[in-house]
Amino acid sequence: MRSPFRSAPIPEPDTPRAGVWTDSLGRAGSRSAQVILILVLAVAAVYSMIQLKLVVVPVLIALILASAMSPLVGYLRRRNLPRMLATWIALVSTIVVFGGIITGIVFAVRAEWAELVARASAGLDELELWLFSLPLPIDEQQLEEAQAAIVDFLTSSEFGSGALAGVSAVGEFLTGTVLTLVILFFFLKDGDRMWAFLIQRLRGDRLVKARRSGTRTVEVLGVYVRGTSIVAAVDAIVIGIALAILQVPLALPLAVIVFIGAFIPLIGATLAGVLAALVALVANGPLIALIVVAVVIAVNQLEGDLLQPVVLGRSLKLHALVILLALTIGTILGGILGAVLSVPVAAVSWAVVKIWAGADKPALPASVARR
Template sequence: MSKSIITLNGLKIVIMLGMMVIILAGVRIAAEIIVPFVLAIFIAVILNPVIQYMVRLRVPRALAIFTLISLIIFFVVVLLAYLGTTLNDLARTLPRYRTSLVIPLQTIEPWLQRAGIKVSVEQLIKYIDPNSAMTFISTLLTQLSSAMTSIFLLLLTVVFMLLEAPQLPTKLQYTLSRPSAGMAAMQRAIDSVSHYLVLKTAISLLTGLIVWIMLLVLGVQFSFIWGLLAMALNFIPNIGSVLAAIPAILQVLVFQGVYDALTVLAGYMVINLVIGNILEPRMMGRGLGLSTLVVFMSLIFWGWLLGAVGMLLSVPLTIVVKIALEQSEGGKRIAMLLNDVPDYK
């Protein structure tokens, strides 16, 4: 009897794992449709507190949504226009960097030779091709010119979501088997995600602004692009800030020399130390309830499943999954593995 029960339980696990694989494969195949929808949901979550505040000021909800979305469209158009101009300047500058790269490489060469690393500057220069970088920037400019249609459709979806938001709780109650527990869990997920996204957006904007000002003061070209990159990649946990610093430091190393590059590196380190280790934990308040390992693994998983947007939203998506798992007895055990500090009560 016990043997048959074990066999049945094993069969259930195999079936569940098979269903999970099929679902994940389907999500990945349909990522082109799912990603804009997921992104629209999280943008709506960020904007909803602003809309609610405007409604409390006796502004009609439809007017508040129209005003806020109009401001966003205006800033996006201005941003894309300025970004396109800056990228064009960067593309025109790129052919110079092959010649400029010789000087820092010749400066570093003796240090590497003292460390026992034999490097030939002449051989390295042969592998550097500015045409590939120019092709990448040209492709990026083409994508920017066609991005407005996608952004418009995305914001239109956000508008309908914000208009539907007040009626959504009532509708969801009729679809849940346990309305009170389900709505409480859903509200907790919304509060956690909203708390994270609103503060993370504010911190990312501050990070990008400080990086932009720092690079402007140091006389670094294309500082706006690197500030924008720092703001965007700050949403990626653990490695985002590191990735954002690399292009700016490499550019300064090529055009301005080793010591200026070290100065920029020190500036990035100070910014990341103050904002990432001091300001952000204070603003975030209580922890996310996720261990550091889970945060990093979720970055890899959601990036594989949903691409760049999955990496940017890896933490809120994992928070939602964790809260959903906590609603069932079997899921609670898995959710406990995701916790930063396990609750054994």
């Protein structure tokens, strides 16, 4: 007789059946679909930013400038100045300094432009005689035809449409400049409040990481801009003094181009030095051009081996290949301005990724670390 207290047998769990998405091929397909979705979203985001570049570019430039100017605003606020007054002092002083520099460059170009045109014309005549001396099938009629083709293009409707496009570009530049100044003012005045408003819905560890991401962004951009400015100033001063000693025309504008080019890592300062050498070649001859090339090479070696490691330190911890890829992508998407903005954007992106991945954790206090 079966006892009523005997427990019923425990049923064995059903073994899961292999489905379409649970086998190895299904898991690979699911992961591939996720990757494709992420790529589609990234492409859509990039396309949207390109279409809205008149807004996106001023926001990025204003963010970079605000990060570089934040120590000045913080210093003024620590002196018990009101937030509004400190912002106006920082903004107006920056505009006055840059406006004075640009005005000086314009007057320098106007003073030396006639001499450069005369020397360039003489250099082109010498180049034409040199071409005639070569064993090449080039005669004077071919050169005259080439000059006539250039004149026809300059007087054609195509060049007129290009000039109209240039006028449109000037309008966009002025609009972007005004928008950049307005956004920069509000970033300097209320940047911390804006970021606090954006992350107010986060809680716990996410809130801590979001706060550190904002702080780290300002730190990386500020150190990058200030450090690169110091390196660029040294490059421009040394090359400008060399050009002035060698009596190369437009030494001051060329030095300014070197300064601006230094904000494009790896290639910017080199290209600016090549431009200076070409001007020296046309205006002063091959010997002076070789000396300019030697000076540019020496400055680039000084910059790469001494200035950047000391001034920038560990603020831009990116491999040279990553910088090159960022420059390429930025140039394709935004031209020269994209090349200038690509490296600081890549540096900030990497710093934020490390924060959210847990690889960049703040150092513990000494009392805690000793436990």
